[in-house]
Amino acid sequence: MSREVVEAMTVLAREKGISTEKLMFALQDALLAAYKKQPGSAKYARVELDSETADFRVIELIIPERLEAQLIVETIDEGTTIDPETGEMREPEDPEIDPVKFEQYKDQIDERDVTPDDFGRIAAQTAKQVILQRIREAERDMMYEEYRDRVGELITGIVQQKDARYTLIQLRERVEALLPKSEQVEGERYEHNQRVKAVIKEVSPSTKGPSIIVSRRDPELIKQLFELEVPEIADGLVEIENVAREPGYRSKIAVVSHADGVDPVGACVGPRGSRVRMVVSELRGEKIDIIPYNDEPARFVAKALSPARVREVLVDDEAKQATVIVPDDQLSLAIGREGQNARLAARLTGWRIDIKSETEFATEDRGGGEDGEEGLDGRCHAILANGRRCPNAALPSSRYCGLFAHQALVDYDTDDVTVLTADDEDESGELHDLDVSGEVEVEAVEEASEEDAGAEAADAEEALLDEEVALAEDAAAEGPGDAGEPQAAPVPSDGLEPAPESAEPTGEAEGS
Incomplete structure (x- = not known):
């Protein structure tokens, strides 16, 4: 040589x-x-x-x-x-x-x-x-060496060829990746020279070069797409805590903010929904629910069942199980088509979720437990004036919570539903967030409470208005000289004293 x-x-x-x-x-x-x-x-x-x-x-x-x-x-x-x-x-x-x-x-x-x-x-x-x-x-x-440390990263490639087993994607010159059938989303079609995004699933050496497997089904794809579209996520101000996905149909993501004044949900949605729309477009129409993460399991579970409205959530920390009570008209929405919504919520939160309607839950309350025994769910068996069950935890070896009025019900030997007065209801509201037994924590969903308070205020205002109208009609019917008695001035709704009238009272009224 x-x-x-x-x-x-x-x-x-x-x-x-x-x-x-x-x-x-x-x-x-x-x-x-x-x-x-x-x-x-x-x-x-x-x-x-x-x-x-x-x-x-x-x-x-x-x-x-x-x-x-x-x-x-x-x-x-x-x-x-x-x-x-x-x-x-x-x-x-x-x-x-x-x-x-x-x-x-x-x-x-x-x-x-x-x-x-x-x-x-x-x-x-x-x-x-x-x-x-x-x-x-x-x-x-x-x-x-270049790709083995990039597992989980988002890559963009061009479709070169496809068959019944896999789709070949070119990442760059002389570098190709395989998209197996098992990692493809059902219903998606990949045409020649089409640009697609995927995440690197696996990299393994072989005699013909590294075997790079990519995926369009992996939940990591959702995280990487949001990181690409949302600057707050890329900068670490907002973090995606968890992702639950059924590829091609629906996904739920839990987001949390690490900076004051930054709304994690709003950051992911973007102005007029522009950011989340880009992610949905890349996923070809897959629906995405963005859920604010919460350290309190009850509130997190309630939010995870969005878009359904939740009345209250009962959580058992030891069993990591949550019983969710929803309005009757929200039951099918909370469960979702073929149980999809409930299934995704359970994956997202990591809790086992049992969803019940208000009617079903009330029926179980009436038939459950024996006298002198604690309820199966650990809740107080007293029924408030509004018809709902007391949300406080029952005391050990008792069917009722620690409120005096509720403990007094032990003396009544009956299995009938006990309805308390409005005063008792107000008193019980002071202990709604206490956990007496240490086993089951009861949380009322904030949205439901606000809605109930608004409804009660509206009812009270309507009743007061009806009373004013009735008084005005009675005064008009009696007339100024009826029975020689003075005319009663209507009481204004603002609680102020009525203005003095110009008409002089009758003599009989003065003599009397």
Whole structure:
């Protein structure tokens, strides 16, 4: 070989990022393998290669029989094998010499030059093959090192081809990824030259390069798409706590803000819904519910069942189970089509969720528990004046909570529903957030409470208005001179004293 070979190896090593020393060792191994194929080759030999001139010699090692067993590396005889790259049959290789022991006993080993006279042409061809092979191996190793640490990242590629098993996506020149059928979203179609986004699911080495598996079904895709569209997530101001997804149909994400004044839901939705619309477009119409994360399980579960309205949530921390009471007209919405909404909420929160309508829950309340025993759900069995069950926890070995008025119900030997007065209802409101038993915590959903308060205020205002109208009508019917009695002035709704009238009272009224 000539010096040009060494220069070519140096240039390629620099361009491809391969060590020149590695190429030299690989060339030595290749030359030795080529020599072994020559008829009459020595059993033990090595190749000396000059790194500056590319001159080489084949040296036969003459090992005494008494040292042969000590110098040979123990190998498993695999018999005839097939080269995975070329498909050629490979005969069993000759035993190798342990280099460490060779240095130890080399003074007792004779050597001689056995370089074939016509070995130059074979050496040149071998050098070319080795260089190309090592370059391919180096590129594969570099690709594997580049992508193995990128699992979970979002990538964009172009669809090259597809069949019944997988879709081939080109990431960049000479780098391709596989989108298996199991990682594709049902109903999605991938056309040739179409740009698609996916997340890297798995990277594994192979003889033909790294095998890169990407996914369109992984929940991580939702996180990566929102991070791409929402600057607050990319900057760490907003974080996606969890994602529950049924690919192609619906997803729920729980978001939390780490900065004051930053609304996590509003940040993800964007101005006029522009940000979430981009994510939905990439997912081809998949619906997304953005839920504010809450450390309180009851409130988090209630929000996770959105868009359904929740009346109240009973949580059992030990069993990590939540019983959700919803209005009768919200039951089907809370459960969702084929249980989808409830299933996604359970995955998002990590809690087992049991959804019941108000009617169903009230029926169970009337029939559950025996006298003197604690209810099965740990709640007080007293029924308030508004017809709802007291949300406080029952005392141990009792059916009622710690309120005096509720404990007084123990003396009544009845299984009928007990209705308390409005005063009792107001009193019980002071303990709604207490956990007396330590087992079951009862939380009323904030939205439901506000809605009930608004409804009660509206009813009270309407009743007061009706009373004013009735008083005005009675006064008009009696007339100013009816029965010689003074006319009653209507009481204004603002509670102020009525203005004095210009008409003088009758004499009978004065005399009286």
